[in-house]
Amino acid sequence: MTESKPSTSSVPSESSMPDWEKRFRAPRVSLPDWAEDAPDRSLFVSNATGTYELYAWDRATGEQRQATDRANGTTDGVLSPDGAWIWWFSDTDGDEFGTWLRQPFAGGPDTEAVPGLAPSYPAGLALGRDGRTAVIGRSTDEDGTTIHVVRPDAEAPVEIYRHRESAGVGDLNHDGSLIAIEHTEHGDAMHTSLRVVRLDGSTVAELDDTNGGEEELGLEVLGFAPVADDSRLLIGHQRRGRWEPLIWDIASGEQTDLALDLPGDVSAEWYPDGSALLVVHEFEARSDLWRYDFASGALTRVETPAGSVSGASARPDGSVEFLWSSAEEPPAVRSTTGGVVLDPPGMKAPTSVPVEDAWVEGPGGRIHALVQKPAGTTGPLPTVFEIHGGPTWHDSDAFAAGPAAWVDHGYAVVRVNYRGSTGYGREWTDALKHRVGLIELEDIAAVRAWAVDSGLADPERLVLAGGSWGGYLTLLGLGTQPGAWAVGLAAVPVADYVAAYEDEMEALKALDRTLFGGSPEEVPDRFQVSSPLTYVDDVKAPVFISAGVNDPRCPIRQIDNYVDRLAARDATHEVYRYDAGHGSLVVEERIKQVGLELDFASRHLPPRSA
Structure with a gap:
């Protein structure tokens, strides 16, 4: 085993830097979040300094200011509606456990935002338009979820909600009198129910599509109407087998199903005046935007390029700003008024190659995969199966520096939206219960067979790779499909599921109980059959594992258990531990990890057959 250490090498000059590194180092920005009552004040995230941090942007003057500066980065921040304050979450080296701090928008010292609240995992935050009311959701192993209200006339935060199961703050209405809460008191952490309460915690209205946990239907809070004296709450529902929006009038109880004629989620x-909705439509790994007008019922397309919109916001003047990219083109914040809204200075990310769609018949239905390969090449190629995390997530036609790096080095890249992925209907997302991990690997195996049979992939040079849930599936796949893969690359994985359950954050324990139908004590056989540790002695391929020592989602002890078993039988493996949590916000650290993976694959893949 090799224990890798962080690199202290200097950053190369742009002229000598390979394209794959440029894609990581090129400055990026997130979609700016703007203050509801001060729309010229915005907050965004950028990696301009080499670490992802929060930035304040005064649109009226054009001034931009770096608001946070921490060794391991900061991305979780919110502007108060009046634009006076930046609230940001301060954890320790990526462990996601900490407290909310705040600072003036124009700059100044950070202060404790809510004195008297002990550190926790965040479970939502909503700020009142008066600038002094706050609703804070917290999660701890001891208490489960608690929600607290801070009011101008109170000496200390007041607890208004407590439950062992996971929950979170959804939104605070315009006048600051109602709070929408998402909860899973029924015990199904994948499908939330809704409750609207007053500031004292008393219930105003409830909506539960799970029928007490007997049905697999969920709801989500999308936001209260942004105007005064309007009791409408916009929510998402799954009543027709996919995510769709619905208007719930809290005062009357009336529900208005919009039934938009769009396939997919x-x-x-x-819109800021409450007269319309900005609709985000996702279908078959692409997304686009629409405007729904309440008065006319008209649904009108908001023009965006082909690809993926990863965030969008309607401005007070009616324009729409959106963060767009494709697999080929790097991300940019654009506006329907034309042009780029926020263009960071410095090096520009090189383009990559477009994706091709593959539809493969699998044991649970048609599987959608996205394929990239070096321009002008023909197979069979060494091929990386880059497996997404989540599992409730999906790969899309969006720019990603990791897959592009593999393509630059001569590999084809296949990304599989296996059962469990979002974007293909509720049944597809919910299909992995109880046979966790094994369901997904059946779909990956079907796409692997297609890639080989089609002539794309060299069957002797297949790499299974992924991070988080993708890292879990990588280790599980190496053990349950040992003859299929030549190399495995697992980042921040679940490796020993029982130990992972014991050490992970409380919200993820709730999710695991939903996926498996109970805890390891209640359904030990299910955890055993789905744990990579069960099959570690069957692993044949060389495996590279990277792990954050402060990770609360895939904790380090359970990874060490797996690595110890590999070492005990002298299996070929390398481990890289780094001082962060579930991934790194430091650009050079991310480049180092990808470089280690590229090097490991090049050293351990067999040579191409003649």
């Missing part, structure tokens, strides 16, 4: 947010 549909979400939405309010």
Whole structure:
């Protein structure tokens, strides 16, 4: 085993830097979040300094200011509606456990935002328009989820909600009198129910599509109407087997199903005057935008390029800003008024190659995969199966520096939206229960067979790789499909599922109980059959594992258990531990990890057959 250490080498000059590194180092920005009552004040995230941090942007003057500066980066921040304050979450080296701090928008010292609240995992935050009311969700192993209200006339935060199961703050209405809460008191952490309460915690209205946990239907809070004296709450529902928006009038109880004629998943947010919705439509790994007008019922396309919109916001003037990219083109914050809204200075990320769609018949239905390969090449090629995390996530036609790096080095890249992925209907997402991990690997195996049979992939040079849930599936796949893969690359994985359950954050324990139908004590056989540790002695391929020592999602002890078993039988493996949590926000650290993976694959893949 090799224990890798962080690199202290200097950053190469742009002229000598390979394209794959440029894609990581090129400055990026997130979609700016703007203050509801001060729309010229915005907050965004950028890696301009080499670490992802929060930035304040005064649109009226054009001034931009770095608001946070921490060794391991900061991305979780919120502007108060009046634009006076930046709230940001301060954890320790990526462990996701900490407290909310705040600082003036124009700059100044950070202060404790809510004195009297002990550190926790965050479970939502909503700020009142008066600038002094806050609703804070917290999660701890001891208490489960608690929600606290801070009011101007109170000496200390007041607890208004407590439950062992996971929950979170959804939104605070315009006048600051109602709070929408998402909860899983029924015990199904994948499908939330909704409750609207007053500031004292008393219930105003409830909506539960799970029928007490007997049905697999969920709801989500999309936001209260952004205008005064309007009791409408925009929510998402799954009543027709996919995500769609619905208007729930809290005062009357009336529900207005919009029934938008769009395939795939549909979400939405309010236009600032409450007269329309900005609709985000996702279908078959692409997304686009629409405007739904309440008065006319008209659904009108908001023009965006082909690819993926990873965030969008309607401005007070009616324009729409959106963060767009494709697998070929790097991300940019654009506006329907034309042009780029926020263009960071410095080096620009090189383009990559477009994706091709593959539809493969699998044991649970058609599987969608996205394929990239070096321009002008023909197979069979060494091929990386890059498996996404989540599992409730999906790969899309969006720019990703990791897959592009493999393509630059002569590999084809296949990304599989296996059962469990979002974007293909509720049944597809919910299919992995009880046979956790094994369901997904059946779909990956079907796509692997297609890739080989089609002539794309060299069957002797297949790499199984992924991070988080993708890292888990990598280790599980190396053990349950030992003859299929030549190399495995697992980042921040679940490796020993029982130990992972024991050490992980409380919200993930709830999710695991939902996936497996109970805890390891209640359903030990299910955890055993789905744990990579069960099959570690069957692993034949060389395996590279990277892990954050402060990771609360895939904790380090359970990875050490797996590595110890590999070492005990002298299996070929390398481990890289780094001082962060579930991934790194430091650009050079991320480049180092990808470089280690590229090097490991090049050293351990067999040579191409003649």
